[in-house]
Amino acid sequence: MMKITSRNLNVFYEDFHALINVNLDIREHAITAFIGSSGCGKTTLLRCFNRMNDLIDGAKVHGEVRLDGKNIYPDGGDLLALRRKVGMVFQRPNPFPLSIFDNCIYGPRVHGTKERKKLEVISEHALSAVLLWEELKDRLDRPALELTGEQQQRLCIARLLAVNAEVLLMDEPCSTLDPIATQKIEELLVKLKKDYTIVIVTHNMQQAARISDSTGFFLMGEMVEFGTTKKLFRSPKHKRTQDYLEGRFG
Amino acid sequence: MNPKFIQKIASVALGTAMLVTLSVLIFIIFYILYQGLPIVSMEFLTTPIRDMGKSGGIFPTIISTFYLAFLSICIAAPLGIGTAVFLTEYTRENTVTRVIRFTTDCLAGIPSIIFGLFGFVFFVIYLGFGWSILAGSLTLATMMLPTIIRTSEEAIRAVPEGFREVTYGLGGSKWQSVTEIVLPKAFPGILTGIILSMGRAVSETAALIFTAGMSLHTPVSVLSSGRSMAVHFYTIAREGISLQMAFGTAAVLIVTISIINISSYLLMHKYMRKYA
Ligand SMILES: Nc1ncnc2c1ncn2[C@@H]1O[C@H](COP(=O)(O)OP(=O)(O)OP(=O)(O)O)[C@@H](O)[C@H]1O
Ligand SMILES: [Mg+2]
Numbered sequence: 001m002m003k004i005t006s007r008n009l010n011v012f013y014e015d016f017h018a019l020i021n022v023n024l025d026i027r028e029h030a031i032t033a034f035i036g037s038s039g040c041g042k043t044t045l046l047r048c049f050n051r052m053n054d055l056i057d058g059a060k061v062h063g064e065v066r067l068d069g070k071n072i073y074p075d076g077g078d079l080l081a082l083r084r085k086v087g088m089v090f091q092r093p094n095p096f097p098l099s100i101f102d103n104c105i106y107g108p109r110v111h112g113t114k115e116r117k118k119l120e121v122i123s124e125h126a127l128s129a130v131l132l133w134e135e136l137k138d139r140l141d142r143p144a145l146e147l148t149g150e151q152q153q154r155l156c157i158a159r160l161l162a163v164n165a166e167v168l169l170m171d172e173p174c175s176t177l178d179p180i181a182t183q184k185i186e187e188l189l190v191k192l193k194k195d196y197t198i199v200i201v202t203h204n205m206q207q208a209a210r211i212s213d214s215t216g217f218f219l220m221g222e223m224v225e226f227g228t229t230k231k232l233f234r235s236p237k238h239k240r241t242q243d244y245l246e247g248r249f250g
Numbered sequence: 251m252n253p254k255f256i257q258k259i260a261s262v263a264l265g266t267a268m269l270v271t272l273s274v275l276i277f278i279i280f281y282i283l284y285q286g287l288p289i290v291s292m293e294f295l296t297t298p299i300r301d302m303g304k305s306g307g308i309f310p311t312i313i314s315t316f317y318l319a320f321l322s323i324c325i326a327a328p329l330g331i332g333t334a335v336f337l338t339e340y341t342r343e344n345t346v347t348r349v350i351r352f353t354t355d356c357l358a359g360i361p362s363i364i365f366g367l368f369g370f371v372f373f374v375i376y377l378g379f380g381w382s383i384l385a386g387s388l389t390l391a392t393m394m395l396p397t398i399i400r401t402s403e404e405a406i407r408a409v410p411e412g413f414r415e416v417t418y419g420l421g422g423s424k425w426q427s428v429t430e431i432v433l434p435k436a437f438p439g440i441l442t443g444i445i446l447s448m449g450r451a452v453s454e455t456a457a458l459i460f461t462a463g464m465s466l467h468t469p470v471s472v473l474s475s476g477r478s479m480a481v482h483f484y485t486i487a488r489e490g491i492s493l494q495m496a497f498g499t500a501a502v503l504i505v506t507i508s509i510i511n512i513s514s515y516l517l518m519h520k521y522m523r524k525y526a
Pocket of ligand 1: 016018036037038040042043044045056
């Protein structure tokens with residue numbers, strides 16, 4: 001099953017052509033990785049999937065992105081509903097300066113769930129899913145900023161799960177973490193892919209190789225190659241992909 | 251000269267500057283409290299003004315001050331915060347926002363007596379409010395707006411962009427990002443602006459003489475005239491009615507302002523522990 005598909009996707013920042021004719025299919029319940037050197041448009045592509053580019057002055061998106069077969073551009077239904085389904089985790093863990101509990105149930109509260117009991121159930125589910133529940137269940141009212149970077153990043157993922165996100169967009173989620181924390185997050189992602197569709201941008205090629213099922217390689221706004229991770233890393237079709245993998249640029 | 255020596259001179263000079271500033275401030279406060287406190291008593295605080303202020307208490311002026319400060323904040327805070335939210339969250343930087351910002355900066359520099367004159371012509375005469383708490387509060391509110399707008403704006407801009415994005419990313423609307431995270435996070439900064447302008451309202455004289463009048467009686471409604479502590483102080487000191495009573499009023503004024511400041515800082519700290 002394809003969760004997200006894009007056809008002839010082009011993005012402009014004013015006159016700058018940031019993404020050029022991207023066609024790709026993202027499989028459900030799998031991890032898809034985007035690799036490529038800095039500035040090649042990975043973040044831009046990720047932000048197309050939940051229409052966060054709409055917030056940027058001068059950004060124009062042309063082409064088609066389908067989520068579960070339904071076009072999200074243009075007026076593909078409710079923007080806010082789309083963003084609940086397609087959540088984003090940022091490079092730097094960014095929990096709110098609130099308690100762990102309040103962070104976790106921030107989304108549901110914004111969407112109008114007021115009942116304490118319900119919120120408690122939601123937070124337990126979400127925190128369990130990211131394997132934080134056992135660790136934190138006795139100090140849910142402590143400030144989230146007291147947590148380690150890794151725990152904060154997990155909390156940020158839990159915050160998405162609490163609104164029943166289906167797709168998790170992750171923009172270099174481990175780049176501020178140490179190797180051990182990174183490994184733990186990777187294990188979590190592998191566990192989560194059973195229930196979610198994960199798209200991850202990473203500068204760490206080993207990471208892409210370790211955890212992803214499919215990989216897309218980007219260069220200056222173009223998707224040079226897209227395929228199963230095994231194939232792409234073992235026998236890339238394109239010279240440019242091979243050069244990148246061998247560290248010849250980027 | 252060697253850098254160590256310069257460093258030494260610099261720290262001595264800066265330290266002296268600090269000491270001079272601080273001692274002037276402390277001297278003024280202590281002088282006024284020393285002169286004024288002896289006549290401050292329960293009776294002074296709770297009885298009406300007699301003989302134009304030569305004797306009796308200052309009860310009406312305390313009530314008027316409270317009314318004016320409270321009412322003007324109630325008018326200025328929502329308008330000011332609303333404007334700040336609009337300027338920061340709901341518009342993009344353009345000529346119009348720049349003009350608005352420039353105008354508020356200009357307003358902040360206008361002497362209060364000009365506001366008084368405006369209030370007199372517009373609220374007192376044109377709108378027919380007469381010399382009243384209402385006209386005084388409206389005038390004070392227009393004076394406070396620039397401060398509240400600018401400090402709220404700064405505070406709102408200081409909230410990391412990421413927090414808004416997370417709210418949008420979770421399917422929240424702009425309004426929700428403003429009310430759920432931006433304003434709570436900016437609250438201490440906004441409160442600072444409100445306290446600053448409240449201090450200005452409590453100590454204002456020129457603008458109030460024109461708009462709230464100088465009645466010696468306790469105001470019974472927003473349309474009553476009333477003199478604030480600061481105006482009372484100004485009048486009895488200037489007309490040489492009673493220097494002692496003037497100092498007494500000033501002492502109460504200083505204590506009031508201190509109470510406002512201290513309690514808001516306590517409130518802020520308590521709050522910041524939650525949102526720090
Ligand atoms: N808001 C913007 N306005 C103008 N240009 C932008 C904007 N955001 C990104 N760009 C440009 O678009 C190109 C792609 O940016 P993008 O952030 O998608 O790259 P990236 O692959 O995520 O890079 P990195 O690995 O450094 O995160 C870059 O050249 C960048 O300068
Ligand atoms: Mg990026």
